[in-house]
Amino acid sequence: MTASVDFDQGAFVRALLDPELPTPNGLEARRGLQPERRFAVYRNNVCVGLVDALAERFPVCRQLVGDEFFRAMARCYVRDLLPRTPMLFDYGNDFADFVSSFEPAREVPYLADVAQLEYAVGQSYHAENAAPLSMDALRALPFDRLAGATAELHPSTHVVASQYPIVSIWRRHMSDDDAAQLELDHGEEALVVRPHLTINVTALPVGGSAFVRALERGEAFGQAVDAASGLTPEFDLTACLQALFLAEAFLAVNVSH
Amino acid sequence: METRSTPERRSEYPASSLPARAGAGFKSAHFADIEAAAPGVGFFEIHAENYMGAGGPPHAQLMRLRRDFPLSIHGVGLSIGGAEPLDREHLRRVKSLVDRYAPAAFSEHLAWSTQGGRFLNDLLPLPYNSTTLAHVVAHVDEIQETLGRPILLENPAAYLRFQSSDYSEIDFLLEIARRTDCRLLLDVTNAYVSATNLDFSAEDYIDAFPMSYVEEIHLAGYAEDADEIGDLLLIDAHCAPVQQGVWRLYDRALTRRGPVATLIEWDNDIPPWPLLLEQATHAEQFLKSRRRAAVDDAGSEALHDGVG
Numbered sequence: 001m002t003a004s005v006d007f008d009q010g011a012f013v014r015a016l017l018d019p020e021l022p023t024p025n026g027l028e029a030r031r032g033l034q035p036e037r038r039f040a041v042y043r044n045n046v047c048v049g050l051v052d053a054l055a056e057r058f059p060v061c062r063q064l065v066g067d068e069f070f071r072a073m074a075r076c077y078v079r080d081l082l083p084r085t086p087m088l089f090d091y092g093n094d095f096a097d098f099v100s101s102f103e104p105a106r107e108v109p110y111l112a113d114v115a116q117l118e119y120a121v122g123q124s125y126h127a128e129n130a131a132p133l134s135m136d137a138l139r140a141l142p143f144d145r146l147a148g149a150t151a152e153l154h155p156s157t158h159v160v161a162s163q164y165p166i167v168s169i170w171r172r173h174m175s176d177d178d179a180a181q182l183e184l185d186h187g188e189e190a191l192v193v194r195p196h197l198t199i200n201v202t203a204l205p206v207g208g209s210a211f212v213r214a215l216e217r218g219e220a221f222g223q224a225v226d227a228a229s230g231l232t233p234e235f236d237l238t239a240c241l242q243a244l245f246l247a248e249a250f251l252a253v254n255v256s257h
Numbered sequence: 258m259e260t261r262s263t264p265e266r267r268s269e270y271p272a273s274s275l276p277a278r279a280g281a282g283f284k285s286a287h288f289a290d291i292e293a294a295a296p297g298v299g300f301f302e303i304h305a306e307n308y309m310g311a312g313g314p315p316h317a318q319l320m321r322l323r324r325d326f327p328l329s330i331h332g333v334g335l336s337i338g339g340a341e342p343l344d345r346e347h348l349r350r351v352k353s354l355v356d357r358y359a360p361a362a363f364s365e366h367l368a369w370s371t372q373g374g375r376f377l378n379d380l381l382p383l384p385y386n387s388t389t390l391a392h393v394v395a396h397v398d399e400i401q402e403t404l405g406r407p408i409l410l411e412n413p414a415a416y417l418r419f420q421s422s423d424y425s426e427i428d429f430l431l432e433i434a435r436r437t438d439c440r441l442l443l444d445v446t447n448a449y450v451s452a453t454n455l456d457f458s459a460e461d462y463i464d465a466f467p468m469s470y471v472e473e474i475h476l477a478g479y480a481e482d483a484d485e486i487g488d489l490l491l492i493d494a495h496c497a498p499v500q501q502g503v504w505r506l507y508d509r510a511l512t513r514r515g516p517v518a519t520l521i522e523w524d525n526d527i528p529p530w531p532l533l534l535e536q537a538t539h540a541e542q543f544l545k546s547r548r549r550a551a552v553d554d555a556g557s558e559a560l561h562d563g564v565g
Contacts, residue, residue, distance in 0.1 A: 007384050007421065009340055013372045016381075026384075026420045029484070030456035037485045038417040038454070041492060045379040052525075053378065082375040086306045086334025086347060126310025155311070197314050 015039070016046050017079060050078040053088045058095065058118045060173040065108055073102055089126055092119060110164035110184070117166050117190050120158035121201065124194045127156035132195040132248035145255050147222035151215045152252040156194035159209035163187040167203040195248035204243050207235030212244070272407035272440040273362035273472040275300050275327055275518035277548075279540035281533050282522045288318050290530035298537050300327040300361065302520050306334045309350050323358055329473070329520070330355060332365040334376065337396045337410070338383040339369035352403050362473060362518070364409035364442045365400070367393065367430065384419035385429040397437040409440045409472055414447040414493035416454050426451075427465050434470045441467065443514075444475040445507045446499070446522075450491040459506055468514040476507055476540060477522040495524040498536055504543070511547045519544065 008024070015021045027035040054074040055062050062070040077098050083091045096119060099105055100112035132154050141149075160166065165188045172182065189209040191202050204212070207228035214224035229235040244250065278299020283291075290296075301322055308315050322328065332351055335343060355363055368380035383389050401407055412430060424432065430441055443466055452459035478497030484490040499507075499521065511517070521536040 007340060007389060007419070009369065009372045009381075012381070013375070013377065016377065027417045028420055029417050030454065033484060033486065035417045037490070041416045041482075041490070042379060042381060046377050049378040083378065084374060084376065085344075086370065086376045086378075087309045087350075088306065088378065089310060125313050126315065127312060129312035129316075156313075194313060197317055 016043050017082075019043060047075060047078060050083070050088075050091070051075055053091055054078070054095065057089070057092050057122055058115055060118055060170055061099070061111060061115050063173045064111060064114065064169070065105065069104075073099070073105060076102070089122060092122075095119065110162065110166060110169060113160065113162035113164055113166045114169055117160045117162075117170055117192070117201070120160055120190070120192045121199055124156040124158055124192045124199055127194060130155055130251055133250045133252065135245070138245050138250070141253055142255055146253075147225075148220050149253050149255040150218055150220050151250055152254070153212070153216055154193055154195055154249050154251050156192070156199075157212065157216075157249050158192040159189060159204065159212045160192070161187070161189040161209040165203075166190055167201060170201060191243060191247055191249065193247045193249045200247045202243055202247055205236045205239040207232035208240045208243065211235070211237075211240055212249075271472055272409060273329075273518065275329055275361045275473060277516035277518055277544060279537040279544060280327075280329065280518060280520045281537045282520060282524060283318075283322060284523075284527050284533075285315065285318055286527055287530040287533065288322075292321065295325065296534055298326070298534065299541075300329055300518060300520075302329040302331050302522075305330050305332040305351055305354055305363075308354055319358065327361040328358055329362045329364065329518070330358065330360040332363065333380070334370060335365050335396070335400060336369045336371040337365055337393055337400070338367055338381070338389065339371060339396075340389075340392055341372065343396050343399055344371060348400065348403055351400075355404050355406075362409055363404060363406065364411055364473065366411045366413060367433075368413045380413055382413060382415055382417070382419070385422040385424040385426060387423070390424070390429065390432060393433055394436045397433060397439050401437065401439065407437075407439050409442040410434070411442040411444050411475065412447050413451075414444070414491075415451040416490070418455055427462065427467065431467045431470070434467065440472045441470040442473045442475060443468075443471045443510060444477075445510055446475065446477045446479055446503050447493060449503050449506055450479050450493050453489060453491045459502075460509060463506055463510045464513070466510070466513075468510075471510075471514050471517060474507065474510060474514075474517055474519045475522055476503060476519060476536075477524075479503075495522045496526045497523075498532070499539075504539075507540070508543055508547075511543055515551060516544045516547045 012024050015024050023036050023039040029035045029038045051071050051074040077095060096112045096116035099115045105111050164184055165182060165186055167188045167190045168182055189204045191204045193200050210231050211224045211228035214227040225237055276299045280300035280302055281298050283301040283303050308319055334347060366380050369383060370377050370380060434441055448462050449459050452462055476499045477495045478499055480492040480494035480496055482490040482492055519540045521533060521540060523533055
């Protein structure tokens with residue numbers, strides 16, 4: 001048997017991803033047919049498989065721009081950025097960045113933020129399970145000493161701030177309710193939490209996302225309020241805490257003694 | 258170069274404890290139906306990579322499923338046929354999933370899907386020669402050592418072949434199984450698809466397949482396309498009911514192998530649960546008549562021996 005040459009998988013992949021490149025050498029179809037048509041099956045499988053994965057991952061974005069536009073956009077993304085791991089539920093972590101710089105999508109200015117929200121929803125879905133603080137435990141908190149306390153948030157917690165009403169847009173498309181005309185003149189800050197098995201997506205009061213991010217960094221409630229009201233003077237702490245309590249976003253509140 | 262002893266025959270301990278029944282590929286869309294009806298399927302199979310998150314509904318469903326049914330875990334991302342070293346981090350993820358659920362079987366593909374740190378999400382082909390054999394054997398050894406159990410390796414669906422292949426697919430699979438003591442997953446649809454696309458006899462392939470290593474069978478529906486001269490080109494699409502030709506080939510395989518765990522795969526254009534269940538029930542009929550035939554054979558043999 002002749003010593004076989006190592007198969008050049010790199011060249012195979014380059015040809016898979018670039019339809020302009022010729023079919024790699026050394027391939028055969030049946031009965032003397034050319035291998036081009038067969039190689040195209042693999043080309044198509046790779047592209048369609050990953051575009052499908054993105055379509056499943058970003059269903060609201062797909063609804064917003066229509067299937068044809070979405071798939072064309074996703075094809076460009078796939079060509080630029082292949083998954084780094086075989087876990088496709090992780091694919092698309094920079095899809096929102098890609099969308100924001102994708103020129104043909106400029107007409108839908110909120111698309112990138114909705115993509116970011118959908119990515120957060122996916123992360124939340126697969127996040128670690130943990131038991132959130134119960135309402136009773138929340139009621140028992142010493143609110144007079146909250147300023148110095150730190151919080152541990154549920155591992156499924158994500159916030160996405162946008163200058164567009166992304167929560168309303170997301171909700172409308174998830175429920176197929178196209179009736180109401182959306183006003184795009186205000187922003188929304190989305191809170192995503194999956195305290196048990198169901199994902200909650202709610203809008204936080206303005207400044208809420210800065211507040212949550214500060215808590216996530218380990219800052220005390222007092223500092224987190226400063227962070228939020230520094231950005232938005234009208235920050236409403238009571239409303240924000242209410243939204244976080246209702247969403248069951250807290251795992252623990254550590255009051256120093 | 259070859260230092261390890263190579264068993265001639267598979268070891269007597271099976272790699273799989275799946276029942277010789279029909280199972281279904283699990284889709285979360287079917288969870289409510291399955292939970293409500295506790296259907297009589299023999300087992301469920303999942304794709305490992307969909308259950309590598311930390312928690313959430315996927316694991317909640319899988320734990321529930323695992324309680325009531327035997328489970329098979331099917332990997333699609335280890336890239337066993339690649340020339341590059343295995344992705345150790347991914348192998349660790351597979352191991353922790355296998356440790357967590359202790360499935361009745363773990364299977365993977367004779368194919369590659371990762372190159373240069375990029376995952377292509379397709380089962381790509383490799384030439385069958387001594388160089389690729391060494392890669393595949395080393396990878397299967399490493400996976401089995403890590404998981405602490407033998408795996409099942411699946412024959413791929415092919416659209417083209419390599420001029421640098423010196424082995425037939427069957428000889429290649431047999432050699433891997435001999436050297437690593439892994440077992441085989443016979444995908445009858447893949448055999449049918451490859452035979453059509455590469456112009457060989459699917460019946461001959463089934464008749465030559467090393468059945469003593471086979472511990473699971475896969476069945477799925479293919480899609481039809483046409484090549485440049487208008488001839489049929491079959492695509493392994495997992496998007497339809499199992500076609501007649503594949504059922505016939507399955508029966509032929511069972512005649513040689515005897516009843517063995519059989520999975521209906523339906524991964525795209527996912528049907529309502531009753532349709533998938535109907536396919537599994539149909540496979541169960543083949544298994545039943547094969548069991549009956551085996552009993553009849555044993556009976557007539559006993560009678561013959563006893564009287565003669």
